[in-house]
Every structure is written in structure tokens, then in C-alpha cells.
Amino acid sequence: MTHYDIDTIASWDRFHRANFINSLSGFKPVSLIATIGPDGVSNLGVFSNIVHLGADPALVGFVNRPREAAPHTIRNIEAGRYYTINHIHPDFLDRAHQTSAKYPDGVSEFAAVGLGEEWKAGFPAPFVEGSPVQYGLELAEVMPIPLNGTFFVIGRILHVFVDERIVGADGLIDLYEAGSMVSLGLDAYGTAMPHARFGYAKPDRAAVRV
Amino acid sequence: MTHYDIDTIASWDRFHRANFINSLSGFKPVSLIATIGPDGVSNLGVFSNIVHLGADPALVGFVNRPREAAPHTIRNIEAGRYYTINHIHPDFLDRAHQTSAKYPDGVSEFAAVGLGEEWKAGFPAPFVEGSPVQYGLELAEVMPIPLNGTFFVIGRILHVFVDERIVGADGLIDLYEAGSMVSLGLDAYGTAMPHARFGYAKPDRAAVRV
Numbered sequence: 332m333t334h335y336d337i338d339t340i341a342s343w344d345r346f347h348r349a350n351f352i353n354s355l356s357g358f359k360p361v362s363l364i365a366t367i368g369p370d371g372v373s374n375l376g377v378f379s380n381i382v383h384l385g386a387d388p389a390l391v392g393f394v395n396r397p398r399e400a401a402p403h404t405i406r407n408i409e410a411g412r413y414y415t416i417n418h419i420h421p422d423f424l425d426r427a428h429q430t431s432a433k434y435p436d437g438v439s440e441f442a443a444v445g446l447g448e449e450w451k452a453g454f455p456a457p458f459v460e461g462s463p464v465q466y467g468l469e470l471a472e473v474m475p476i477p478l479n480g481t482f483f484v485i486g487r488i489l490h491v492f493v494d495e496r497i498v499g500a501d502g503l504i505d506l507y508e509a510g511s512m513v514s515l516g517l518d519a520y521g522t523a524m525p526h527a528r529f530g531y532a533k534p535d536r537a538a539v540r541v
Numbered sequence: 542m543t544h545y546d547i548d549t550i551a552s553w554d555r556f557h558r559a560n561f562i563n564s565l566s567g568f569k570p571v572s573l574i575a576t577i578g579p580d581g582v583s584n585l586g587v588f589s590n591i592v593h594l595g596a597d598p599a600l601v602g603f604v605n606r607p608r609e610a611a612p613h614t615i616r617n618i619e620a621g622r623y624y625t626i627n628h629i630h631p632d633f634l635d636r637a638h639q640t641s642a643k644y645p646d647g648v649s650e651f652a653a654v655g656l657g658e659e660w661k662a663g664f665p666a667p668f669v670e671g672s673p674v675q676y677g678l679e680l681a682e683v684m685p686i687p688l689n690g691t692f693f694v695i696g697r698i699l700h701v702f703v704d705e706r707i708v709g710a711d712g713l714i715d716l717y718e719a720g721s722m723v724s725l726g727l728d729a730y731g732t733a734m735p736h737a738r739f740g741y742a743k744p745d746r747a748a749v750r751v
Contacts, residue, residue, distance in 0.1 A: 332704055333703060333704060334661075335702075336699065336701075337697075337698060337699050340599060340698075340701065341597070348597060348599075349597075349712070350711050350712035350713040351708065352595075352698065353593055354712075354714040354716060355593070355674065355698070355714060356592065356593040356601050357591060357628060357721055357723070358716060360567025360568050381567060381592075382566065383563055383566040384688075384689060385691060386563060387558060387562075389547065390688060390689060392693075394594060394602075418567060421736060425737075425739075428739045429742050432744045451544075474693070476684075476695070478595075478600060479594060481594060481595060483684070483693060488547060489546065491550065491561075491565060492542040492543070493542065493543060494543060501557060501560050502553065502557035502559070503729065504565060504726075506564060506567065506725055513567070515733075516714075518739045519735070519737070519738040519739075520738070520739075521736050522736050523725075524731055524732050524733075524734060525729070526631060526722065526731050526732050527634060528728055529638045529728045534642045534643060537635070540635070541728075
């Protein structure tokens with residue numbers, strides 16, 4: 332094992348450091364977040380810093396970079412309060428990644444990259460056509476993180492769209508079957524393969540695979 | 542696509558709802574977080590809600606469940622301020638999952654499940670022996686989330702241990718080669734396979750695979 336201390340890491344050029352630190356936290360649940368602005372222009376961005384917060388109430392958080400670097404998603408959510416999160420499937424990965432390009436104000440990434448808006452359930456934000464797992468949220472809280480100017484945006488889940496054939500009898504969604512992707516660092520993407528599942532862990536016995 | 546609204550989801554039994562909502566946010570970067578308490582007893586827990594916050598300063602956050610459900614990790618971090626995050630490899634997955642059992646106060650999960658403590662770099666918290674990617678952090682901030690009683694715990698990365706042969710020329714850590722696992726829901730684990738990597742996205746051209 333090689334030891335890298337923070338002084339060494341801080342001495343690297345910006346891209347080398349970003350690649351290293353962005354891959355350190357592990358594979359990430361990459362998804363597309365869709366919003367619509369007060370001007371009626373939809374917006375679509377690729378986000379990997381998404382985190383499950385709790386099942387009851389059903390809350391999911393994501394990290395929005397500083398406003399100057401990533402202004403549209405957070406602005407639209409603060410104004411409109413509703414947004415959608417959509418898993419990425421290999422079939423449209425190139426278009427999903429392309430939403431990370433800096434398009435000018437007034438341009439919808441949906442149209443620019445060629446992904447379809449799907450409007451449904453009377454929900455006031457678009458879902459991404461073709462995404463195998465889609466959920467719609469209402470803003471619950473924006474927590475500023477003064478340490479680095481980012482924002483932890485927390486939403487309540489209101490609607491979920493997924494093929495019922497991949498929802499198990501116990502409620503688990505088979506994301507392997509869905510084809511949901513993971514990301515690594517800033518620009519790498521992978522798929523996942525099942526390895527093991529366990530019963531509820533108890534102190535008086537070893538782990539039990541089920 | 543089947544539509545599940547939040548009223549339907551809320552009507553399910555607790556475990557069905559937990560499995561469903563826990564799998565909704567995608568595959569998760571599961572890791573072991575290690576601490577040591579003021580009483581000298583080490584603690585090890587499996588955490589999947591880990592999120593990259595920024596590369597400069599190098600910050601990583603994780604969600605700690607409410608204190609009554611998961612008291613030890615957050616208590617030890619608040620008291621001692623240093624902790625480690627360690628990726629999980631298939632070779633010790635069963636022992637890693639077993640740390641989720643509720644061991645009584647005074648019992649170290651390291652000893653209980655049979656994982657070794659690795660003390661190094663003069664760092665005041667143990668790393669997990671055999672973990673392919675290990676990093677040591679200093680507490681930066683604990684942000685309570687009143688919405689559900691959880692805590693967003695943010696740390697500054699101080700030390701990283703990883704085999705230099707899996708760090709690319711551009712800084713990206715090859716987590717496929719490391720064997721870093723992902724989790725799905727509460728009790729399922731997978732491995733990841735590389736799919737694609739892209740060049741920096743620009744508005745005036747389509748996505749470029751590299």
C-alpha cells in the first residue's frame with residue numbers, strides 16, 4: 332500500500348487531484364436530475380453525489396456544486412420545488428454524460444443531447460424518457476455547506492416509476508436487471524453484477540448468505 | 542412502468558418500504574467506518590451513504606442514522622475527531638456485513654467479526670486490515686438533519702492508502718481492479734465492471750469515449 336498524505340495530494344495539479352479524490356469515496360449512484368425553470372426551460376444534469384437519507388419519511392439528498400459552477404438545477408428547484416431523479420441505462424449513457432457540458436442559459440439539455448421529456452402523474456417536472464428507474468421529489472430543505480460552498484439538497488419522494496417485474500416480493504428493486512449504472516471519478520461509468528445477499532445480522536451468529 | 546405514489550409506499554409494511562426506498566437511490570459506495578472510543582474500545586460499522594463533497598479541500602460526508610439506532614460511530618467521532626473509511630473487498634464481505642449486528646457496548650466489532658486493526662501513519666484511529674482503499678479523516682462538521690433525526694458528518698481527508706499500481710497516470714483510482722464493492726438496499730452487495738470513459742464534455746460536440 333502506498334501512503335499519500337494530504338500535503339502530497341494538495342501539491343498535485345487540479346485535474347490529477349480531482350480524479351484521485353473523486354474516485355476515493357467509491358462507485359457512485361449516478362443519475363440525471365431534471366427540473367424546469369420559471370422561464371419554462373427544462374434542465375437536465377448528471378449527478379453522482381446522491382444519498383439515501385431515510386425510508387420513512389422517504390428522503391433522498393444530493394450535493395449541488397457551488398452556484399457559480401452549477402447554477403441551474405438548484406435555482407430551478409428553489410423556484411419550482413419539484414424535480415425528478417432518473418437512473419442512467421447504458422442505452423443512453425453517451426447522451427446522459429453529454430448533459431455535463433456547459434450549455435448556455437435558455438438551452439434545455441433535453442433537446443441539446445437528444446433525450447425525451449416524459450410528463451406524467453400531473454407532476455410539474457419532467458422525467459427522462461427511457462430511464463428504468465424514475466422518481467419525483469418535492470424539495471424539503473437546502474442545507475448550505477460553508478466549508479466549500481456546496482449545497483446538500485434534500486427532497487421528499489412523492490412518485491416512483493419502475494417496472495413492477497423488477498420489484499421483489501420483499502420490495503427490493505433489482506437494479507442489476509434495471510441496468511442502473513454507477514460512476515467512478517468524474518467521467519468513468521460501470522455496470523454492477525450481483526455478488527451476495529445476507530440475512531439480518533445478529534451478534535450471536537456469523538453472517539448468513541440468503 | 543408501474544406508478545407507485547407515496548401514499549401507496551407509506552401503506553406498505555416497514556421492511557417492504559425500507560427495501561424499496563433503500564434501493565431507489567441506486568448502487569451505493571459501501572465502506573467500513575472505523576473509530577476508537579474514549580474508553581479505548583474500537584468500533585467498526587458498515588455504511589453505504591457516503592458522498593464525495595469536493596476535492597479541494599478534500600471532503601467526504603456520510604449519513605449517520607439517529608443516535609438511538611446507531612450511537613457508537615458518531616459518538617466516537619465527536620469525542621476523538623479522527624476516523625477511517627475502508628472499502629470492502631469480496632474476500633472479507635461476510636465479516637464486513639456482520640459488523641451491522643448490534644453488539645453490546647464494550648465489544649469491538651473488529652474482534653467480534655474477525656477483522657484486523659491496522660494502525661499506521663501515527664493516525665489515532667484504526668484502518669481495516671486487507672481493505673484495498675483506506676483513508677483517514679478529521680471531523681470537519683456534524684450537520685444535524687431535523688427532518689428525520691439523522692446526521693450528515695463531514696470529514697477532511699488527511700491520509701490515503703492505496704496500491705500505487707492501481708492509481709492511473711491521471712490520478713483516477715482503478716476501483717474495478719481494487720475490487721471495491723457496491724451495495725444495494727440494506728443487505729445486497731455487488732461488484733462493478735467497467736463500461737465507458739469519456740472526454741470532457743463540450744456543448745459544440747457529442748460525447749467522446751476515450
